[in-house]
Amino acid sequence: xxxxxxIQKPWREQSPKRVATAISPALIPILVASILVKTTGLDGxxxxxxxxxxxxxxxxxxxxxxxxKRASRGDLFMQTSVVFAGGIFLGAVxxxxxxxxxxxxxxxxxxxxxxxxxxxxxxxxxDQGGLLHAILGSLVIVGLATxxxxxxxxxxxxxxxxxxxxxxxxxxxxIQAMSGVPSIVAGLxxxxxxxxxxxxxxxxxxxxxxxxxxxxxxxxxxxxxVIRLVPxxxxxxxxxxGGTQMRTVLQVVLPSARTGLITATILGIARVAGETAPLxxxxxxxNTTNLNPFSGTMATLPWYIFTQMTxxxxxxxxxxxxxALVLMVIVAMFFVLARTLGKSKMARR
Amino acid sequence: xxxxxxxxxxxxIPAISVDRSASLGSSAQEALNDQGAPVAQHGAREMEAQNxxxxxxxxxxxxxxxxxxxxxxxxxxxxxxxxxxxxxxRTLNRMHELIPTAALxxxxxxxxxxxxxxxxxxxxxxxxxxxxxxxxxPFPAMSIRDNVLSGLRLAKLPAGDKESLxxxxxxxxxLWTEVKDRLSEPALALSGGQxxxxxxxxxxxxxxxxxxxxxxxxxxxxxxxxxxxxxxSYLSDSITIIIVTHNMQQAARVSxxxxxxxxxxxxxxxxxxxxxxxQIFSRPKDPRTESYITGKFG
Numbered sequence: 001x002x003x004x005x006x007i008q009k010p011w012r013e014q015s016p017k018r019v020a021t022a023i024s025p026a027l028i029p030i031l032v033a034s035i036l037v038k039t040t041g042l043d044g045x046x047x048x049x050x051x052x053x054x055x056x057x058x059x060x061x062x063x064x065x066x067x068x069k070r071a072s073r074g075d076l077f078m079q080t081s082v083v084f085a086g087g088i089f090l091g092a093v094x095x096x097x098x099x100x101x102x103x104x105x106x107x108x109x110x111x112x113x114x115x116x117x118x119x120x121x122x123x124x125x126x127d128q129g130g131l132l133h134a135i136l137g138s139l140v141i142v143g144l145a146t147x148x149x150x151x152x153x154x155x156x157x158x159x160x161x162x163x164x165x166x167x168x169x170x171x172x173x174x175i176q177a178m179s180g181v182p183s184i185v186a187g188l189x190x191x192x193x194x195x196x197x198x199x200x201x202x203x204x205x206x207x208x209x210x211x212x213x214x215x216x217x218x219x220x221x222x223x224x225x226v227i228r229l230v231p232x233x234x235x236x237x238x239x240x241x242g243g244t245q246m247r248t249v250l251q252v253v254l255p256s257a258r259t260g261l262i263t264a265t266i267l268g269i270a271r272v273a274g275e276t277a278p279l280x281x282x283x284x285x286x287n288t289t290n291l292n293p294f295s296g297t298m299a300t301l302p303w304y305i306f307t308q309m310t311x312x313x314x315x316x317x318x319x320x321x322x323x324a325l326v327l328m329v330i331v332a333m334f335f336v337l338a339r340t341l342g343k344s345k346m347a348r349r
Numbered sequence: 350x351x352x353x354x355x356x357x358x359x360x361x362i363p364a365i366s367v368d369r370s371a372s373l374g375s376s377a378q379e380a381l382n383d384q385g386a387p388v389a390q391h392g393a394r395e396m397e398a399q400n401x402x403x404x405x406x407x408x409x410x411x412x413x414x415x416x417x418x419x420x421x422x423x424x425x426x427x428x429x430x431x432x433x434x435x436x437x438x439r440t441l442n443r444m445h446e447l448i449p450t451a452a453l454x455x456x457x458x459x460x461x462x463x464x465x466x467x468x469x470x471x472x473x474x475x476x477x478x479x480x481x482x483x484x485x486x487p488f489p490a491m492s493i494r495d496n497v498l499s500g501l502r503l504a505k506l507p508a509g510d511k512e513s514l515x516x517x518x519x520x521x522x523x524l525w526t527e528v529k530d531r532l533s534e535p536a537l538a539l540s541g542g543q544x545x546x547x548x549x550x551x552x553x554x555x556x557x558x559x560x561x562x563x564x565x566x567x568x569x570x571x572x573x574x575x576x577x578x579x580x581x582s583y584l585s586d587s588i589t590i591i592i593v594t595h596n597m598q599q600a601a602r603v604s605x606x607x608x609x610x611x612x613x614x615x616x617x618x619x620x621x622x623x624x625x626x627x628q629i630f631s632r633p634k635d636p637r638t639e640s641y642i643t644g645k646f647g
Contacts, residue, residue, distance in 0.1 A: 233482060236447070238503055239447065240442060240480040240552075241475065241479070241499065241551065242472045242473070242503060248503065251499070252488055252499075256490045258490060
């Protein structure tokens with residue numbers, strides 16, 4: 001007869017002393033900062049943040065020295081630093097989300113999503129008109145930019161990883177240089193090369209071309225990294241089965257890197273979805289819905305946010321916040337989509 | 350590594366029983382040169398290396414290799430690590446040239462024709478000379494079925510009846526009964542030994558004349574190893590097999606001929622002895638062969 005043994009996780013048990021050691025470095029700076037704000041000339045939110053940062057820094061350095069033996073001081077120091085850094089980062093992101101989402105949600109009306117701004121003047125009430133034209137314009141322009149840049153980006157990555165030709169260093173160099181191009185310069189390039197020289201008028205297409213220039217390096221670099229992760233053994237196996245290099249790449253290398261290539265695409269989209277400056281010079285903007293990227297100017301969400309904010313009246317600014325909210329939701333949806341598409345049937349065990 | 354314990358020696362020789370020469374094909378029987386090295390017939394499914402020298406950069410790694418692999422036989426390549434066995438078999442299906450610094454002199458004949466002559470299509474050579482690698486490398490993005498059929502798609506061969514081909518190849522690789530109910534599952538869901546047999550099935554699907562195996566069992570447990578050895582014996586009725594192995598017992602169990610490679614310090618690798626497996630394990634001519642197969646070094 002064997003006694004039934006309960007499932008246990010002894011390493012989860014924490015003594016009160018260890019809990020105190022872990023939590024104190026977070027509490028001490030808050031306490032110190034509060035006391036400082038109450039008792040000294042430092043005042044308000046800014047004073048609190050300032051004294052908190054100061055107190056945190058001191059605590060991170062002093063706390064390990066006070067509490068631990070020499071040998072494990074470094075360990076505790078790193079632990080607290082990492083937790084503080086993570087906390088500050090999370091706080092910043094949460095703050096950002098809150099400050100965009102709160103005014104956006106306050107002004108949100110469903111009608112804003114289904115009407116365009118054809119009848120909207122300065123300071124029209126929020127329940128008239130909407131930003132449908134900007135949402136659709138953004139989707140069309142970014143979608144077209146994706147169609148243009150992803151094939152080129154993946155081909156460039158394949159040149160570097162598979163063909164391994166003589167121009168690889170130059171290709172790499174230009175991709176890196178391109179990723180440093182300021183977005184307005186990409187817009188200016190399209191403006192000067194195509195619009196001023198009367199090759200194309202202001203259209204959605206010119207906007208897409210400007211965005212494609214910005215997407216290309218992101219897509220190419222990410223694609224290069226993920227294709228490089230495909231083990232050479234798979235390439236050898238495919239070649240040993242009588243595959244040509246092209247079929248090896250198409251049937252083995254690219255499918256094996258599928259998840260990563262989708263990530264590369266989404267990163268490219270995220271890179272350009274919020275671009276405003278190049279679109280001002282190329283797609284220009286519009287108050288009506290235009291779904292044809294080949295004729296007529298087009299509105300986009302970032303452009304809409306920019307113009308509404310500059311109008312400055314209460315209702316226009318409120319619309320801008322809603323547009324910012326919608327833009328964030330769309331980008332978030334792309335990330336979710338990437339995750340779902342990326343989970344291929346074969347990758348699951 | 351030297352191992353002079355009496356235990357090891359005792360295990361090495363008597364445990365090896367060689368009884369395969371009876372099962373040799375007729376052409377192989379004719380090729381037997383007084384129980385010695387095989388002689389070239391220049392027939393179908395026969396491979397031959399003539400005066401082969403192999404370099405990486407300026408570094409000569411194999412010198413003057415002359416080996417004949419008669420049709421429908423199993424040849425084991427043995428020898429200590431770093432003596433060039435793997436490099437050698439990679440020259441037999443032109444995988445050697447994928448390494449940028451690779452170089453080669455001499456001839457490799459398949460069916461009596463040089464596979465390195467300029468007018469030869471390299472993909473056709475790799476179709477005829479299949480390869481199984483040391484580490485199982487099924488395609489992760491494909492199902493078990495698609496892995497078996499991948500060679501047809503890669504080489505753009507007409508598929509014919511796919512289902513019966515999948516069954517035939519998996520059966521010949523000794524995997525059919527284990528996977529027949531889950532052919533559409535991902536290949537990575539299989540265990541290491543199953544993956545390796547899947548790789549053998551994949552190589553068989555394109556109907557190769559010769560199958561190269563580079564230490565196919567080095568990463569496998571004894572059970573899977575045994576299954577793969579059964580597969581090898583079974584396959585050797587219809588194709589020529591060249592297998593690199595570090596396992597003396599395995600060489601003795603599965604092969605008809607054995608070639609012993611050795612690279613002495615600072616020198617390129619050479620073939621020290623190449624003869625029937627029974628002879629090399631019972632009466633090796635070269636003392637270095639004897640000390641290697643009895644476990645005195647390597």
